[in-house]
Amino acid sequence: MTTAPTPVPATASAAQSGGGAPGPASSPTTATATASTGTTTTGAPRPTGRRARGSRAWLAALPLVLFFVIGFGLPAVAIAIGAFTTSSDAPDGGGTFTTDNLTGSLQGAYWTALWGSVKLSLLTALIATVVGLPLAQAVATSRFRAFREAVMSASGVLANFGGVPLAFMFVATLGNSGEVTKKLGLTKHGWNLYTFSGLSVVYLYFLVPLMVITITPALEGLKAQWREAASNNGATSLQYWRHVALPVLLPSLLGGFVLLFGASFAAYATAEAMVGSSVPLISMQIGDALSGNVLVGQGNLALALGLDMIVVACLVMALYLPLQRRSAKWLA
Numbered sequence: 001m002t003t004a005p006t007p008v009p010a011t012a013s014a015a016q017s018g019g020g021a022p023g024p025a026s027s028p029t030t031a032t033a034t035a036s037t038g039t040t041t042t043g044a045p046r047p048t049g050r051r052a053r054g055s056r057a058w059l060a061a062l063p064l065v066l067f068f069v070i071g072f073g074l075p076a077v078a079i080a081i082g083a084f085t086t087s088s089d090a091p092d093g094g095g096t097f098t099t100d101n102l103t104g105s106l107q108g109a110y111w112t113a114l115w116g117s118v119k120l121s122l123l124t125a126l127i128a129t130v131v132g133l134p135l136a137q138a139v140a141t142s143r144f145r146a147f148r149e150a151v152m153s154a155s156g157v158l159a160n161f162g163g164v165p166l167a168f169m170f171v172a173t174l175g176n177s178g179e180v181t182k183k184l185g186l187t188k189h190g191w192n193l194y195t196f197s198g199l200s201v202v203y204l205y206f207l208v209p210l211m212v213i214t215i216t217p218a219l220e221g222l223k224a225q226w227r228e229a230a231s232n233n234g235a236t237s238l239q240y241w242r243h244v245a246l247p248v249l250l251p252s253l254l255g256g257f258v259l260l261f262g263a264s265f266a267a268y269a270t271a272e273a274m275v276g277s278s279v280p281l282i283s284m285q286i287g288d289a290l291s292g293n294v295l296v297g298q299g300n301l302a303l304a305l306g307l308d309m310i311v312v313a314c315l316v317m318a319l320y321l322p323l324q325r326r327s328a329k330w331l332a
Helices: 012-019 049-083 100-104 108-140 145-158 164-174 179-184 196-220 224-232 237-266 269-274 282-290 301-331
Strands: none
Touching (some): 049 100, 049 301, 108 145, 108 237, 108 282, 108 301, 145 196, 164 179, 164 196, 196 237, 196 269, 224 237, 237 301, 269 282, 282 301
16 A cells, blocks of 8 residues: 655745645645745744743842842942041041042051952962962862762862961961971971961961862863874873963963952951961951051041052952853863
């Protein structure tokens, strides 16, 4: 038994190419010919449900937007206004526009403190990036799930461990009378915890785990096919990292470096509890100004110092966000 072939409906384009009028199965409601261009457009109506859902999607982010405005926007505006006005203890009664606060925050001891914070943040962020990368690679390539989970959990805890407890731990172990200092005789070799170098070591305690958390997802995004292709073409492991892995990871590494710089730049409690004013930092200068340790009429100088920190933080975020987008494009 044979069956008759199913007739194929003629389209408008077939009719225009010389086939005559369209067959009976063709309908103007399914395909309409545009005489000027020769193209076809469908007449089916677009769904409106997706557009309606998209118009209401921003409501889910409304709590976050409100938190950002209240927790960051309003204080930032208040700091900016105070930085350019005289304080209430000024001879004119306060509230007068001035630029003396901002210029004063970039001179003398305040400029030294700002530059000290920048140097400390650059040094610690660079060391943490170099040290954290191989540690994160060991975690990403480990075959033991328990080891990986333990390291990542510990990194999450240590990255947020700071303040007075961290300062006390280092003072008790590596201070001038610390247990490790006395047993190893570190003082005889010039070790001093309460210096710029000692504070850098303390900052690395929480910056290295933060780098491990930051760079591990990027390392996991490296495709195994890239290493196999490099190996098949005769590339060594060093050549693979130099010409393939590191160029791909460079945006993530730079983004992690910027993130570590911001974390070190904003740290306050650990340095205040451990070194006090022996190491000039902008965060501690702000603390002194807020506690009233300023000259009469310079009460708003702390707001100008805070504005300097906000500007640095905005520059850090302006660098971090494009790097993250570029990294996500390669490692997606």
